[in-house]
Amino acid sequence: MKKMASLFLAGTMALSLAACGGSTASSSAAESTATPASTAESTEQTTADASDSDTIKIGVLTYMSSARSATMGFFQVGWEAAGEEINNAGGIGGKKIEFKLYDPQNDAAQVPQRLTEAKNDGCVAVVFAVGDDLAPTAAEWAEQNQFPVVAESNTSTEISIKHFSKYFFNAGPNAWSFAKVLANAAVKNEGKKNFVFCGTDGAATIDAENLLLLEGQKIDPDFSCLASYRVSSDDSQFSNIISSIASTAPDMVLQQGGGPTFVAFAQQGLMFGLFDNSDVYNDFVVDTSTNSSLAEAGQFPYGHTKGMYLLNFWDESQMDENIKGFCDNYMNNPISQENGYVAPSDAGLSCYRCVKSIVLGAQSCVDAGTDYTDPQTLTDAIAQISWTDSTGEHHYRELDNQLTFDYYYGVSTQEGSEAYNNSPIATDIVTYTADEVLPTEEEMKAYAETLGVTDRF
Incomplete structure (x- = not known):
């Protein structure tokens, strides 16, 4: 091919x-x-x-x-x-x-x-x-x-x-793949026991929360969601929200909702000491559209932001x-x-x-x-x-018309970021194939029942 x-x-x-x-x-x-x-x-x-x-x-x-x-x-x-x-x-x-x-x-x-x-x-x-x-x-x-x-x-x-x-x-x-990647990294490999969700109200962000809990509990039945905060892109909301999350001190925070909300989230998180106790997981760990302004201001939480991305653009050898x-x-x-x-x-x-x-x-x-x-x-x-x-x-899979491709997981780092205006890159990259992380038909059937969908399969 x-x-x-x-x-x-x-x-x-x-x-x-x-x-x-x-x-x-x-x-x-x-x-x-x-x-x-x-x-x-x-x-x-x-x-x-x-x-x-x-x-x-x-x-x-x-x-x-x-x-x-x-x-x-x-x-x-x-x-x-x-x-x-x-x-x-x-x-x-x-x-x-x-x-x-x-x-x-x-x-x-x-x-x-x-x-x-x-x-x-x-x-x-x-x-x-x-x-x-x-x-x-x-x-x-x-x-x-x-x-x-x-x-x-x-x-x-x-x-x-x-x-x-x-x-x-x-x-x-695929939001389900995102959940599987994070569950494997955070729950299985890093032993996280709980999380707090903070993100927007989009369909995929709702899935990210629900499916992380689902996949995490497959690994550890006691894995739990301590709190869930639904926000808009209005930065003014983050002061009270981040202070509440920081006081909860979860093992991990699942942050979702796009670049503007992550910028506000990171700025407020530093102010309230969130990253002193909690790691943040999202799909913007090396997204330059999000991170450039934070990096330029010295506000990117290197090492505490972990997650999924689609292209390790800093490594031409790959x-x-x-x-x-x-x-x-x-x-x-x-x-x-x-x-x-x-x-x-x-x-x-x-x-x-x-x-x-x-x-x-x-x-x-x-x-x-x-x-x-x-x-x-x-x-x-x-x-x-x-x-x-x-x-x-x-x-494209016949099951769900989803395009297959590899997913990458890594931890943000400042080392090497000087080549990209100090925007973070990731080290110790783990590569997942589509077959490893896309949902199976059996998984989709079971989840459809929980959604009350009876005519999909």
């Missing part, structure tokens, strides 16, 4: 980086830019012009106008890195890729309308580069419209069990040429350079995988002489794609 993927990448893909976007409910498509949409500067890409008949349109739902639009650049560089790879390798049946951006404004009620616009605009598929809190709505739309949507957000049981659709593919980290190419494209993108990004983000890698999945599906249709503009045909093709690189073997 690695040889097949290399042959594919060597001669089958192309890209027009013209992108479209918008910020109003009535008009969601307009020319986009080489810099993040949050800068509100629109310039047309200098790629060759191509009519609609000469391009393959891929829609992208992403943050462009809400408070979360500040993170859009980390996502955008990922799908554009895939685009550059495609462009440099020559095309899909002689056609270029055109990204069209749509803004749901962080509102679940607008997700169906934006997806419908993408479909009506001639997009062959949609990349869902929005949070897991909106993913169930997108999965429902994909099922109702029988149209392929590929998500970069964390996979929750809301979409893998409650709202499963064979048209909705999950290319982001990368093949494909992943090195992704990193190069990511860091050479004007968005990365203009905004001072220090390394690729996990979200960017997931967006890259989303686009690659669609492209591989479309190419297989071209090879087979079938019509990738037919949603059912492309959906069936995406379900069958596979490729291998240094981050693992990749295919």
Whole structure:
């Protein structure tokens, strides 16, 4: 499969980086830019012009106008890195890729309308580069419209069990895998006996809490959750919350909810001495989009932050040429350079995988002489794609439409971080394959019963 993927990448893909976007409910498509949409500067890409008949349109739902639009650049560089790879390798049946951006404004009620616009605009598929809190709505739309949507957000049981659709593919980290990795590290290997949860109210964060308890108790039946705090991204909440957590002195804190909440969490945690007694576990242990500002201010809790990540970007010896190419494209993108990004983000890698999945599906249709503009045909093709690189073997499981890849666990360290503006890296890396940490059908069936879902399996 690695040889097949290399042959594919060597001669089958192309890209027009013209992108479209918008910020109003009535008009969601307009020319986009080489810099993040949050800068509100629109310039047309200098790629060759191509009519609609000469391009393959891929829609992208992403943050462009809400408070979360500040993170859009980390996502955008990922799908554009895939685009550059495609462009440099020559095309899909002689056609270029055109990204069209749509803004749901962080509102679940607008997700169906934006997806419908993408479909009506001639997009062959949609990349869902929005949070897991909106993913169930997108999965429902994909099922109702029988149209392929590929998500970069964390996979929750809301979409893998409650709202499963064979048209909705999950290319982001799986919350259940996250729980298994942390349970193995914290409970089995480090002997943690209890935890406190602190995070937002998203579907995947709820899973992270519930499934960590489930997986932890498989190892130690006495493993317990001492308290649970649901928060928004409002920093003002953290003073009382962190003081309460610090006074509880749990063995570990499971912190979830994205970069802005972790920044506030870490700052308040240092103030109240939280890290004197408790280690913090999350999936941002080496996320440069989160950690750069903390590191620059000398506020990152090195050694006390442990967790999962998707790419050990600091160790090129562990990368093949494909992943090195992704990193190069990511860091050479004007968005990365203009905004001072220090390394690729996990979200960017997931967006890259989303686009690659669609492209591989479309190419297989071209090879087979079938019509990738037919949603059912492309959906069936995406379900069958596979490729291998240094981050693992990749295919979509029939069980839950989850993309397979390796997961990495490590402890944040300051040593070596000077190469990344003092953003932390991780040492003593443990690698888990997808087969080791993704839920089995039996596990999903049992959990579905606890959720009251009787028609999933």
